[in-house]
Amino acid sequence: MQQAAKSVKLPGSFNMYRGGQLPEVELVYETWGRLAPDKDNVVLLFTGLSPSAHAASSPQDPSPGWWEYMIGAGKPLDTDRFYIICVNSLGSCFGSTGPASINPCTGRRYALSFPELSIEDIAAAARLALNELGIEHLHTVMGPSLGGMTALAFAVDYPDTIDNLVLISSAANAAPSAIAIRSLQREVIRSDADWVGGDYEVSRGPKEGMRLARKIGLMSYRSAEEWRERFGRERVAPGEVVPPFGVEFQIEAYLDANARKFIGDFDANCYLYLSRSMDWFELAEHAESLEDALARIKARHILVIGVDTDFLFPIYQQREMADTLQDLGRQVEFVAMPSLQGHDAFLSDQARFAHAVQQFLSVDLIDGKVTSISNRSVSR
Amino acid sequence: MQQAAKSVKLPGSFNMYRGGQLPEVELVYETWGRLAPDKDNVVLLFTGLSPSAHAASSPQDPSPGWWEYMIGAGKPLDTDRFYIICVNSLGSCFGSTGPASINPCTGRRYALSFPELSIEDIAAAARLALNELGIEHLHTVMGPSLGGMTALAFAVDYPDTIDNLVLISSAANAAPSAIAIRSLQREVIRSDADWVGGDYEVSRGPKEGMRLARKIGLMSYRSAEEWRERFGRERVAPGEVVPPFGVEFQIEAYLDANARKFIGDFDANCYLYLSRSMDWFELAEHAESLEDALARIKARHILVIGVDTDFLFPIYQQREMADTLQDLGRQVEFVAMPSLQGHDAFLSDQARFAHAVQQFLSVDLIDGKVTSISNRSVSR
Numbered sequence: 001m002q003q004a005a006k007s008v009k010l011p012g013s014f015n016m017y018r019g020g021q022l023p024e025v026e027l028v029y030e031t032w033g034r035l036a037p038d039k040d041n042v043v044l045l046f047t048g049l050s051p052s053a054h055a056a057s058s059p060q061d062p063s064p065g066w067w068e069y070m071i072g073a074g075k076p077l078d079t080d081r082f083y084i085i086c087v088n089s090l091g092s093c094f095g096s097t098g099p100a101s102i103n104p105c106t107g108r109r110y111a112l113s114f115p116e117l118s119i120e121d122i123a124a125a126a127r128l129a130l131n132e133l134g135i136e137h138l139h140t141v142m143g144p145s146l147g148g149m150t151a152l153a154f155a156v157d158y159p160d161t162i163d164n165l166v167l168i169s170s171a172a173n174a175a176p177s178a179i180a181i182r183s184l185q186r187e188v189i190r191s192d193a194d195w196v197g198g199d200y201e202v203s204r205g206p207k208e209g210m211r212l213a214r215k216i217g218l219m220s221y222r223s224a225e226e227w228r229e230r231f232g233r234e235r236v237a238p239g240e241v242v243p244p245f246g247v248e249f250q251i252e253a254y255l256d257a258n259a260r261k262f263i264g265d266f267d268a269n270c271y272l273y274l275s276r277s278m279d280w281f282e283l284a285e286h287a288e289s290l291e292d293a294l295a296r297i298k299a300r301h302i303l304v305i306g307v308d309t310d311f312l313f314p315i316y317q318q319r320e321m322a323d324t325l326q327d328l329g330r331q332v333e334f335v336a337m338p339s340l341q342g343h344d345a346f347l348s349d350q351a352r353f354a355h356a357v358q359q360f361l362s363v364d365l366i367d368g369k370v371t372s373i374s375n376r377s378v379s380r
Numbered sequence: 381m382q383q384a385a386k387s388v389k390l391p392g393s394f395n396m397y398r399g400g401q402l403p404e405v406e407l408v409y410e411t412w413g414r415l416a417p418d419k420d421n422v423v424l425l426f427t428g429l430s431p432s433a434h435a436a437s438s439p440q441d442p443s444p445g446w447w448e449y450m451i452g453a454g455k456p457l458d459t460d461r462f463y464i465i466c467v468n469s470l471g472s473c474f475g476s477t478g479p480a481s482i483n484p485c486t487g488r489r490y491a492l493s494f495p496e497l498s499i500e501d502i503a504a505a506a507r508l509a510l511n512e513l514g515i516e517h518l519h520t521v522m523g524p525s526l527g528g529m530t531a532l533a534f535a536v537d538y539p540d541t542i543d544n545l546v547l548i549s550s551a552a553n554a555a556p557s558a559i560a561i562r563s564l565q566r567e568v569i570r571s572d573a574d575w576v577g578g579d580y581e582v583s584r585g586p587k588e589g590m591r592l593a594r595k596i597g598l599m600s601y602r603s604a605e606e607w608r609e610r611f612g613r614e615r616v617a618p619g620e621v622v623p624p625f626g627v628e629f630q631i632e633a634y635l636d637a638n639a640r641k642f643i644g645d646f647d648a649n650c651y652l653y654l655s656r657s658m659d660w661f662e663l664a665e666h667a668e669s670l671e672d673a674l675a676r677i678k679a680r681h682i683l684v685i686g687v688d689t690d691f692l693f694p695i696y697q698q699r700e701m702a703d704t705l706q707d708l709g710r711q712v713e714f715v716a717m718p719s720l721q722g723h724d725a726f727l728s729d730q731a732r733f734a735h736a737v738q739q740f741l742s743v744d745l746i747d748g749k750v751t752s753i754s755n756r757s758v759s760r
Contacts, residue, residue, distance in 0.1 A: 180595075183627075218560075236626070
């Protein structure tokens with residue numbers, strides 16, 4: 001566990017969106033910056049599927065975080081201005097309660113006895129955690145990927161508390177191609193004999209399945225265009241080729257190195273639960289229709305970012321969401337990023353994403369009131 | 381083995397492109413139509429990775445072939461006009477010599493002792509087979525996918541014998557994203573304990589690995605757009621859902637059914653060898669550069685078809701190839717298909733593909749000489 005990580009225990013038991021109950025829930029989070037006296041500077045940040053709450057370094061934990069370029073003094077999420085809270089999702093394995101946690105009723109790990117996890121549960125647990133911390137009003141709620149789905153659910157379910165909403169490479173539901181990829185990742189993990197129906201010992205999980213699932217994921221996280229530019233048909237050094245059928249092209253070595261780095265970190269059951277929650281997510285279920293659900297959002301100012309080369313959350317999803325919100329009269333900025341890095345661009349294409357978030361968040365500082373931004377050009 | 385399948389044994393031993401030798405080679409093929417007295421109506425058809433030589437039904441074998449809509453009386457490959465020969469690739473497992481065949485020197489299956497297989501070997505074996513059949517001159521050489529790579533290698537290595545060349549959803553080399561996908565498919569197969577380092581018994585091969593590899597393949601064979609239109613977020617009937625983590629969305633059921641259908645047919649080692657041959661293929665190796673290699677092609681008339689939504693052989697590959705051939709003074713028609721079915725469109729988008737091939741092959745019949753086509757519009 002990171003030294004900077006804090007923890008909050010939710011009061012009482014926790015009822016899950018799809019049924020079932022957790023007897024107790026603990027959420028781990030990290031913070032940067034200072035809470036203003038009138039508590040009006042809170043940015044709530046949800047993460048993608050796999051990161052921890054360690055989004056950036058801090059004096060308590062100087063190791064770089066997963067969004068290091070975005071958070072800090074003078075950065076888009078400016079610690080001189082904002083109090084940023086990043087939550088480790090309910091269901092994850094970096095301190096928050098999830099399938100890898102001990103069930104206090106049995107003294108054993110939940111594993112598959114953990115109730116079905118939804119995006120809405122991640123949002124609800126975060127809302128309860130904020131209540132415990134005495135934070136009601138949120139300057140901004142934001143998240144990329146799964147974190148964007150969570151921010152969206154949060155904005156629809158708790159609309160009165162949010163001023164600004166930032167949805168990055170996310171969607172109101174999962175495309176069938178994304179379901180296909182995630183379903184296959186889960187199947188590869190479950191096919192590993194070391195998964196043992198979910199009852200593996202923590203130190204002896206389905207490493208091979210996780211490694212292969214990660215590689216499948218990388219196909220959908222990056223883009224063919226990026227790989228063409230970055231690796232082409234370059235080979236690894238002849239001495240590194242391991243016949244037969246071993247790594248031979250640099251693209252293969254890249255996937256291998258990335259996948260091996262991943263498997264140590266993530267609990268397989270937590271991965272399965274979080275992955276499935278994305279497939280299930282359907283914002284339209286919150287009302288009569290998707291439009292009705294989006295109409296519940298009260299955030300005054302909304303930034304929607306999509307990436308041209310995103311295979312997992314295709315850009316039509318962000319465009320449609322932005323269009324609907326605009327038709328509903330919300331002040332929406334939609335940015336179509338020409339990044340080559342696909343779904344992962346929010347991690348890699350730092351200059352573009354920093355600029356977009358900085359611009360968006362600087363508006364009510366510069367102009368005093370947010371209404372002025374409706375005149376700004378919207379890139380489509 | 382299909383009743384319509386014929387077989388030819390190549391004379392002597394066969395030297396492989398990357399080194400090594402096969403003591404004997406047998407190739408299986410099927411034919412449709414009649415060989416003209418002056419043998420000027422032969423169409424040579426290479427297949428994609430997984431099909432057999434049974435491209436279409438015939439009186440001898442009335443079961444539908446993999447390109448049924450393309451071959452027959454009055455169809456684009458008109459059996460009243462052409463003598464069509466479809467070859468089961470060297471290295472495949474539907475009758476032609478491959479890793480699943482018995483090595484006559486040992487009396488045991490080759491398995492991984494089969495020498496490294498290249499696209500060029502598939503082309504060379506077919507050329508030798510035609511020699512045995514007394515066929516020198518080819519009206520048309522064609523193929524989709526791996527078959528297009530093979531047709532290309534054939535046209536460069538045996539340029540004097542070909543009038544027309546048809547390259548469908550193919551390329552002069554593999555894109556890194558395609559290498560990534562195939563490498564992962566091979567890894568999933570090899571990770572299956574039932575692969576046993578290639579030494580499985582034929583009836584007990586790595587079925588689970590083959591099933592998962594097929595699903596990964598389907599991600600690259602079809603397109604996200606098609607799935608969005610065809611399946612959306614539709615669920616299977618509630619009674620068919622098998623918790624936890626079983627099939628729940630129709631897209632998952634589709635992948636599952638397709639993958640299960642596939643595994644009975646294909647030998648895993650043959651799959652590994654053919655898959656790797658595509659990654660290795662680099663037409664530029666045949667000369668000083670890709671342009672020099674393409675300059676060796678003497679076919680008078682070339683049709684290049686690409687599909688907008690092809691993820692495995694992205695359309696820029698076909699466009700670049702067509703442009704280069706045109707710059708070299710060849711008569712090239714490039715067709716950019718707007719099909720939704722991705723790489724597999726040549727199997728599914730029957731009307732468009734039939735039309736394009738029919739148009740192309742009708743030219744020298746209608747006009748008597750091929751030069752007239754240079755005035756026809758080229759769709760880009």
